[in-house]
Amino acid sequence: MLEVKELTKHFPVKGKRGRVVHAVDGINFKLRKGETLGLVGESGCGKSTLARTIIRIYEPTSGQVFLKGQDISGLSVRELKPIRKLMQMIFQDPYSSLNARMTIRDIIAEPLRAHKICHTKAEENELVFEMLDMVGLGTEHALRYAHEFSGGQRQRIGIARALILRPELVICDEPISALDVSIQAQIVNLLKKFQEDLNLTYLFIAHDLSMVRYVSDKVGVMYLGHLVELCEAEEIYNNPLHPYTKGLLGSVPIPSPRLARQKKKSEIEGDIPSPISPPSGCRFHTRCKYATERCKAEAPKWQEVTTNHFVACHLHD
Ligand code: SF4
Numbered sequence: 380m381l382e383v384k385e386l387t388k389h390f391p392v393k394g395k396r397g398r399v400v401h402a403v404d405g406i407n408f409k410l411r412k413g414e415t416l417g418l419v420g421e422s423g424c425g426k427s428t429l430a431r432t433i434i435r436i437y438e439p440t441s442g443q444v445f446l447k448g449q450d451i452s453g454l455s456v457r458e459l460k461p462i463r464k465l466m467q468m469i470f471q472d473p474y475s476s477l478n479a480r481m482t483i484r485d486i487i488a489e490p491l492r493a494h495k496i497c498h499t500k501a502e503e504n505e506l507v508f509e510m511l512d513m514v515g516l517g518t519e520h521a522l523r524y525a526h527e528f529s530g531g532q533r534q535r536i537g538i539a540r541a542l543i544l545r546p547e548l549v550i551c552d553e554p555i556s557a558l559d560v561s562i563q564a565q566i567v568n569l570l571k572k573f574q575e576d577l578n579l580t581y582l583f584i585a586h587d588l589s590m591v592r593y594v595s596d597k598v599g600v601m602y603l604g605h606l607v608e609l610c611e612a613e614e615i616y617n618n619p620l621h622p623y624t625k626g627l628l629g630s631v632p633i634p635s636p637r638l639a640r641q642k643k644k645s646e647i648e649g650d651i652p653s654p655i656s657p658p659s660g661c662r663f664h665t666r667c668k669y670a671t672e673r674c675k676a677e678a679p680k681w682q683e684v685t686t687n688h689f690v691a692c693h694l695h696d
Contacts, residue, residue, distance in 0.1 A: 380580045381410040381433070381548055386442035386452075388425075388432045392655055401654045402428040404604040405442070407681060410597075412547070415574065415581040417595030417612065419588060419627065421651050425604040426584045427471075430550045433582070434466050435459060446548065464494055467541040469570075471553040473533035477525035484521040487511065487539045494544060510539040514569065531562035535569070542573060550582045555590065567594060588631050592616055600624045603662040604654055606681070610688035620690045622667050623647065661693065669694060 386406045389399040403425045410416050418426050431437045433444050435451065444452045451462055467490075470476035477486055487507045490496075497503040508518045514535040525533055534554060541549060551570065555563040567590060573579055585591050591598055592612055599609040600623060608621040619625045626647035649666050652658055660677050664670040671693070679691045 380412040380414075380447060381582070382443075382445040383408050383433060384443045384445070386429070386432060386444060387440045388428055388437055389440045398655060401604050401657050403432060405681075406606050408599060408606065408609055410548075410580055410582065412580050413574070413578050414596045415583050415594055417591035417598045418582065418584045418601060419586060419591055419598065420601035422586070423651055423654070424601045425654070426601055427552050429601070430468070430552050430582060430584055434468055434550055435463075436468075460494075464544045465546050466548040466550070467544060467546040468550045468552060469534075469537050469541045469554045472557045473530055473537050474557065476537055477533055479525055482522050482524060483511070483516075483528075483536055486525070486536060487543055490540060490544050496544070506543060510543045513542075513573075514539045529562075530558045531565060534558060534562075534566050538566075538569065538573070542577070545577065546579070548580045548582070550584070552584050553586070554583075556585070556587070563590070570594070588627065600627065603651060603657055605662055605691065606689075607663065607692070608690045614688055618688075620684065620688070620695055621663075621692050622669055622694070623663050661691075 383406055386403060388403040389401055392398040392400060406429055408416065418429070420426055428437065432439050439452050442452065443450050446462060446465060449462070451459060454462070484507050487510055488503050491503055491506060497506065507521065511518055511521060516532060516535055516539070525536065528536065554570070555566050558566060570581070571594065574581060581594070583591065583594055595612045597609065598612045598615045600607050600615070600621065602623050608615065608619070608624045615624060616628065619628055630647065647666055652662070652665055658665050659675060661667070661670070661674040661679050664674040667674065673693055677693070679693045679696070681689060681691045683689050684695045
């Protein structure tokens, strides 16, 4: 369904000629139809930028994105338009991603209008009402405004807007992080149901590792613009290889003081460095307790160390 090759996105730094933010650097992965790839990493590691570059909200600096075998990275806006129907995005914050001046009916119908799907108002209404029903909101809500809904209901509206074009690839950019814990499971279960019913492929961005485990077939770990590890979801929890992945897993809180005391201290120390001047060699070397002189000088290669388990670390050369 999706293949990303050496995808890179740099942003120029205002007022500093020649300097750039290395938001995403040389990312590679493949995603099969119907699969979910969970993408995790600290805030600022480039997860959302990667998602927006794949879907061409941002223009890639270099690299390629193949959707169903077609390279979409160099297409013009006009060439891209029919392809946009195949890939949609669910945004992180349902409080700011819905237009406060539009009714729910118009918000959900907007993609239909942009792609000139319906010929009559009745046809449009039928699709909007069907979608409202699918996300568990009654049609009586159609003429209300976003501020009249709770966070969970707003995210259901965001999902309805993303799915009304019946896309095949859906990018879920932290779709539950702004919601109450009690609502998060409902939204995730709704997304899982749609995946089964509509055979959707998901790129699911999150920083809640337990939720990623629940929804994902594969998990990718990002650090400072690089993908550092990628494998089947269970494998990453049972056999993490990269020191950063181990550190992230070690940081998951345990709801038992006794077990928490037995747990080893997290391997990650200090703050994430600036993406404007990332560390030389392995970008994680400033925080890695296994770092050697080689790590400071030479960037580790992205390699498959066991079947379908990719990692970038000199410890696993
Ligand atoms: Fe640590 Fe070196 Fe591996 Fe980077 S390459 S994660 S610094 S051991």
